[in-house]
Amino acid sequence: MPATASPDIAYIEEISPGSGRRVAPRAHLDSDSPVLDLCGDWRFRLYPSAGEADAAASDPGFDDSGWDAIDVPSHWVLRGDGRWGRPAYTNVKYPFPLDPPHVPDANPTGDHRRRFVLPPDWLAGGRVWLRFDGLESLGRVWLNGHEVGVVRGSRLRQELDVTDQVRAGGNVLVVRVHQWSAMSYVEDQDQWWLPGIFREVTLLHRPDAGLDDVWLRADRDPATGRGTLTVELSCPPEAYPVRVRCPELGLEAELRDAAAAHALDVGPVEPWSADVPRLYEVVVANAAETVTVRTGFRRVEVVGDAWLVNGRRLRLRGVNRHDFDPIEGRVFDAPKVREAMLLMKRHNLNAIRTSHYPPHPVLLDLADELGFWVIDECDLETHGFETNGWVGNPSDDPDWREVYLDRAHRMVERDKNHPCIIAWSLGNESGQGGNLAAMATWIRRRDPGRPVHYENDHTDRYVDVVSRMYATVEELVELTRTRPGRPIIECEYVHAMGNGAGGIATYEATFDAHPALHGGFVWEWRDHGILTATADGTPFHAYGGDFGEVFHDGSFVCDGMVLADGTPTPMLAEYAAVVTPIKVVLAAEGVTVDNRRHDGDTGDLTFGWVHEVDGRAVASGVLAVPPVAAGDSTSAPLPTLDRGAAGEHWLTVTAALADRTPWAPAGHVVTTAQLPLGVVEPGASAAPVAAPEPAVPSDDGGYALGEARFDRWGRLLSVGPLPALGGEVTLWRAPTENDSLATRGSYELADPAETMGLGVDGPSSAERWREAGLDRLQPRLVALVPGPDGLTTRYLLAAANSAQHLTVEQRWRWSAGTLQLDVDVQPSAGWTVTWPRVGVHLRLPAGYAEASWFGTGPGENYADSRVAARVGRFSAAVDDLTVRYAVPQESGHREALRELRLAGQGLPSFSVTTTPVAGARPGFVVARHSAEEWTAARHPHELPRSHGVHLYLDLAQHGLGSRSCGPDVRPEHALWPRPVAASVLFRVGHVDRADG
Numbered sequence: 001m002p003a004t005a006s007p008d009i010a011y012i013e014e015i016s017p018g019s020g021r022r023v024a025p026r027a028h029l030d031s032d033s034p035v036l037d038l039c040g041d042w043r044f045r046l047y048p049s050a051g052e053a054d055a056a057a058s059d060p061g062f063d064d065s066g067w068d069a070i071d072v073p074s075h076w077v078l079r080g081d082g083r084w085g086r087p088a089y090t091n092v093k094y095p096f097p098l099d100p101p102h103v104p105d106a107n108p109t110g111d112h113r114r115r116f117v118l119p120p121d122w123l124a125g126g127r128v129w130l131r132f133d134g135l136e137s138l139g140r141v142w143l144n145g146h147e148v149g150v151v152r153g154s155r156l157r158q159e160l161d162v163t164d165q166v167r168a169g170g171n172v173l174v175v176r177v178h179q180w181s182a183m184s185y186v187e188d189q190d191q192w193w194l195p196g197i198f199r200e201v202t203l204l205h206r207p208d209a210g211l212d213d214v215w216l217r218a219d220r221d222p223a224t225g226r227g228t229l230t231v232e233l234s235c236p237p238e239a240y241p242v243r244v245r246c247p248e249l250g251l252e253a254e255l256r257d258a259a260a261a262h263a264l265d266v267g268p269v270e271p272w273s274a275d276v277p278r279l280y281e282v283v284v285a286n287a288a289e290t291v292t293v294r295t296g297f298r299r300v301e302v303v304g305d306a307w308l309v310n311g312r313r314l315r316l317r318g319v320n321r322h323d324f325d326p327i328e329g330r331v332f333d334a335p336k337v338r339e340a341m342l343l344m345k346r347h348n349l350n351a352i353r354t355s356h357y358p359p360h361p362v363l364l365d366l367a368d369e370l371g372f373w374v375i376d377e378c379d380l381e382t383h384g385f386e387t388n389g390w391v392g393n394p395s396d397d398p399d400w401r402e403v404y405l406d407r408a409h410r411m412v413e414r415d416k417n418h419p420c421i422i423a424w425s426l427g428n429e430s431g432q433g434g435n436l437a438a439m440a441t442w443i444r445r446r447d448p449g450r451p452v453h454y455e456n457d458h459t460d461r462y463v464d465v466v467s468r469m470y471a472t473v474e475e476l477v478e479l480t481r482t483r484p485g486r487p488i489i490e491c492e493y494v495h496a497m498g499n500g501a502g503g504i505a506t507y508e509a510t511f512d513a514h515p516a517l518h519g520g521f522v523w524e525w526r527d528h529g530i531l532t533a534t535a536d537g538t539p540f541h542a543y544g545g546d547f548g549e550v551f552h553d554g555s556f557v558c559d560g561m562v563l564a565d566g567t568p569t570p571m572l573a574e575y576a577a578v579v580t581p582i583k584v585v586l587a588a589e590g591v592t593v594d595n596r597r598h599d600g601d602t603g604d605l606t607f608g609w610v611h612e613v614d615g616r617a618v619a620s621g622v623l624a625v626p627p628v629a630a631g632d633s634t635s636a637p638l639p640t641l642d643r644g645a646a647g648e649h650w651l652t653v654t655a656a657l658a659d660r661t662p663w664a665p666a667g668h669v670v671t672t673a674q675l676p677l678g679v680v681e682p683g684a685s686a687a688p689v690a691a692p693e694p695a696v697p698s699d700d701g702g703y704a705l706g707e708a709r710f711d712r713w714g715r716l717l718s719v720g721p722l723p724a725l726g727g728e729v730t731l732w733r734a735p736t737e738n739d740s741l742a743t744r745g746s747y748e749l750a751d752p753a754e755t756m757g758l759g760v761d762g763p764s765s766a767e768r769w770r771e772a773g774l775d776r777l778q779p780r781l782v783a784l785v786p787g788p789d790g791l792t793t794r795y796l797l798a799a800a801n802s803a804q805h806l807t808v809e810q811r812w813r814w815s816a817g818t819l820q821l822d823v824d825v826q827p828s829a830g831w832t833v834t835w836p837r838v839g840v841h842l843r844l845p846a847g848y849a850e851a852s853w854f855g856t857g858p859g860e861n862y863a864d865s866r867v868a869a870r871v872g873r874f875s876a877a878v879d880d881l882t883v884r885y886a887v888p889q890e891s892g893h894r895e896a897l898r899e900l901r902l903a904g905q906g907l908p909s910f911s912v913t914t915t916p917v918a919g920a921r922p923g924f925v926v927a928r929h930s931a932e933e934w935t936a937a938r939h940p941h942e943l944p945r946s947h948g949v950h951l952y953l954d955l956a957q958h959g960l961g962s963r964s965c966g967p968d969v970r971p972e973h974a975l976w977p978r979p980v981a982a983s984v985l986f987r988v989g990h991v992d993r994a995d996g
């Protein structure tokens with residue numbers, strides 16, 4: 001008989017907001033009333049199914065000495081080394097049959113038990129409440145053998161009144177947590193399934209006549225600058241009088257009764273904004289309790305197509321953020337989260353969408369304090385119903401109405417005091433239906449001061465803000481026409497999975513051109529890789545399938561701008577550069593500074609300039625830029641520069657913080673701009689050009705050219721003492737996840753010149769590249785000419801059964817100790833796929849460890865991701881030139897190389913110098929593995945031992961795009977087969993020795 005048939009466990013499948021002595025939802029308050037922290041060591045026992053749980057465990061006298069120990073908060077699947085099961089990852093799909101509200105018999109059930117001693121004075125008066133901040137997915141709670149409630153809503157707070165069950169001295173609390181419940185159907189977010197009590201458990205002593213709930217609505221009239229503080233209290237009549245004090249504002253009021261609307265005029269106040277997060281501390285107190293609220297005065301309005309805060313249009317430079325840690329899962333660690341939020345601020349992010357549930361409450365405190373616009377999203381997602389055409393979707397099923405409403409209540413009531421929250425979001429990907437409408441209606445009544453957001457409502461029935469995810473810029477522009485008079489955002493865009501997203505700047509330009517577009521939220525902040533280890537102990541970050549799940553969504557859980565361990569990916573720098581609120585534009589006529597902050601002039605910034613010739617500073621100074629108010633711009637003349645020296649001249653201007661702020665040290669660079677000032681050719685006095693040397697056949701059937709040796713096919717064997725093998729042209733790059741996934745249509749199947757919008761659906765780029773055989777091209781030598789001035793080869797590259805080919809001509813010359821390569825690549829007619837790259841591939845000894853270059857940097861850059869790159873001299877360890885993505889893939893390309901030098905102990909230095917051909921120079925990638933090795937590995941630890949350093953000199957590379965979840969590389973950034981050429985000089989220098 002199925003375990004779920006037992007009446008005793010029917011509650012698991014009950015469609016209910018929760019039961020027992022539930023306390024009405026109320027604000028998260030900083031109160032002086034006593035609390036008892038129940039986190040720490042609990043006794044723990046896991047059962048494979050709900051029906052097997054020991055009925056006697058709730059008995060206070062039960063002997064749990066044989067049980068294991070577990071720490072609360074935690075997820076049991078991240079404890080116990082697999083004894084207690086493992087995490088599992090699915091995105092949209094449910095990991096159990098779509099059979100609502102039923103759940104599988106195999107329903108892991110964890111009994112948590114602990115004893116606590118009640119502080120002796122707590123029974124003298126008042127009430128005792130038991131609070132759960134997060135528990136996945138359902139908990140049945142007993143105190144001293146009495147069932148006190150069933151807690152539902154994994155990421156929502158629930159409080160139970162246990163006054164009648166708590167007793168003097170020792171108490172026994174038992175929480176039976178079931179991994180699956182009816183609630184799992186409405187908690188189908190794209191994340192790991194992680195059961196357990198993962199947020200705090202707290203016992204609260206509520207004084208008689210206490211201030212159970214306090215809501216401070218702090219409004220500021222943008223026209224007058226005057227603030228109004230509306231105080232709403234939930235407390236018994238005997239709680240009055242209540243005093244409200246804000247010494248900073250000279251506010252001192254006494255509220256005598258509950259009936260009056262307590263709107264207090266506080267006079268002129270400074271506004272709160274994400275840029276200038278001005279908080280005021282307000283103390284609300286009566287004889288029984290003192291509550292402290294940090295409030296911020298601001299007005300949020302939707303007026304026509306404008307979403308205004310304090311009368312100014314918002315520009316959201318946002319990110320979707322989950323509560324996630326690679327070791328602790330959804331357990332919140334405030335210091336670590338604070339660090340992450342500082343990193344966000346330092347990258348010009350100003351907004352967070354709490355995808356897809358209310359975060360730990362402290363996140364919102366930090367957002368108030370550091371300054372972020374927040375869309376607070378409800379714990380709701382029923383995405384898996386989409387698979388079945390939304391049949392039976394709880395969102396439109398009246399049986400679920402109370403569950404939906406309760407979730408909205410608990411989010412809004414808990415978080416309502418936060419100035420950072422500028423919208424309430426009903427949830428994510430839950431289709432449409434009356435229950436969503438009911439949530440929206442309730443929220444609007446309860447809090448008219450904030451708009452309602454819900455992306456899935458494409459006909460604007462329950463929303464105040466039009467929202468889309470992963471729309472192309474063309475679709476967004478179309479929305480400005482089809483949804484006139486409404487503000488529009490992208491609640492998810494530029495999917496940060498693997499290498500990418502490219503194309504961020506195209507979105508930014510589109511937002512700039514259409515005021516109704518208020519910006520968006522990157523998907524997402526962090527990879528959700530879970531730190532684990534292989535059988536032999538090699539640590540790695542796991543994704544779907546790595547814990548043996550048979551039904552999973554692979555690496556789709558790793559799609560952040562920072563890796564699971566918090567390491568920023570290049571996209572973070574690109575995003576920061578693109579969305580910078582301080583736009584510095586350099587032109588021959590002067591510098592323009594455009595202050596696009598919401599608040600605050602540029603008086604906090606120093607505009608430093610440096611004049612570089614061939615990447616070396618020759619002069620520097622500070623520009624005199626008068627403070628520019630938010631929304632304004634100004635211009636200033638360029639500094640007077642001596643442009644006479646031979647070389648490439650650049651002017652670089654940085655806007656840096658003059659003083660430290662709560663989120664960055666003094667000197668932190670907010671934005672950088674560059675202006676090329678031209679190239680001054682050296683005078684005629686340069687050394688006479690040495691005559692080239694002839695190429696001659698060598699004894700082994702190959703050729704000698706100066707100190708360079710070639711094999712019989714004209715492939716480079718060595719240069720002096722250095723084996724530098726190959727030098728042949730390749731088209732292959734290890735597909736990025738944007739190359740290999742195809743969640744949306746591609747531009748590339750249609751005529752690139754004509755296609756706008758999404759193009760048509762089709763296979764991924766990687767599939768098409770493989771189909772065209774770009775990973776298995778075969779050479780055929782057409783000509784090899786050793787001549788008096790060098791060696792010329794011409795060969796065709798083509799794949800089996802393919803009529804398309806490319807012709808490669810390589811001309812090698814040797815003179816004055818330097819090997820020169822001119823390479824021309826021409827496609828035949830008939831190509832119908834893009835190329836990943838056109839690269840000259842050189843294999844060098846493994847000992848090269850350091851690279852320094854004059855070119856673009858410091859980070860990688862590609863055709864559609866190059867705003868963060870500047871031209872200059874940089875250096876980095878070879879190991880740091882590529883990115884350790886959860887799935888190995890192409891990374892580390894840097895365009896427009898001038899000079900590169902590789903060094904390693906015991907090796908001669910190896911340098912590459914380029915000269916422009918038709919204005920273009922090749923880019924480069926230096927990596928410990930080849931494109932083929934990157935392609936074959938599914939995790940970094942699966943890469944083979946490195947056999948050498950691979951240098952790719954890329955005549956061209958395809959853009960990155962965002963097609964893992966969003967649009968493909970745009971036509972203008974795609975590498976369509978076309979003739980490309982490069983000229984490079986190689987020089988092998990002296991051997992580097994440790995002793996110098």
Ligand code: IPT
Nearest residue numbers: 091190428429469470523559965
């Ligand atoms: C969208 C989800 O809202 C988000 O949770 C995440 O899954 C993201 O995609 C992709 O990583 S839904 C998608 C089907 C557009």
